[in-house]
Ligand SMILES: Nc1ncnc2c1ncn2[C@@H]1O[C@H](COP(=O)(O)OP(=O)(O)OP(=O)(O)O)[C@@H](O)[C@H]1O
């Protein structure tokens with residue numbers, strides 16, 4: 001596995017499928033950030049990830065609404081040894097002041113829940129060291145280009161079987 005992800009996603013199904021694959025690698029305490037322009041596919045990836053987590057745990061998938069207005073949507077993470085843990089789907093588009101995040105319990109949630117964060121540039125210094133930073137960009141042919149920041153060792157090890165380098 002290279003030190004970064006560099007991968008073409010041919011169509012929305014590929015974005016969803018990548019979300020499914022990523023879901024299977026997650027551990028509580030992880031943070032994944034999703035950046036990219038409006039319409040790049042961030043929510044498609046997040047929904048793929050969340051729906052896979054829920055279905056793997058036998059939970060119903062009624063709806064995975066966008067957290068644009070609520071900022072945070074949370075889902076149970078009912079692993080046997082992970083009582084009380086959750087998946088937090090966060091959209092920081094409307095956040096201007098990091099103080100608002102602190103009011104939402106963001107600091108307590110860090111390192112405890114699985115965090116999937118859209119528009120992470122609003123986080124300003126609140127990013128943990130082992131974050132998996134993903135970016136989606138629209139290519140000329142309409143497909144999406146998935147890249148990552150430098151991968152922390154834990155992510156290199158976990159992502160290697162997916163062959164995304
Ligand atoms: N790999 C892909 N190739 C082509 N289209 C894709 C791909 N992945 C997602 N899309 C499509 O891109 C559109 C926008 O996706 P999505 O809503 O997930 O973007 P977003 O980044 O969350 O946008 P916003 O910032 O506006 O919330 C959807 O129609 C989705 O089906």
Ligand SMILES: [Mg+2]
Pocket residue numbers: 042043044066118
């Ligand atoms: Mg979105």
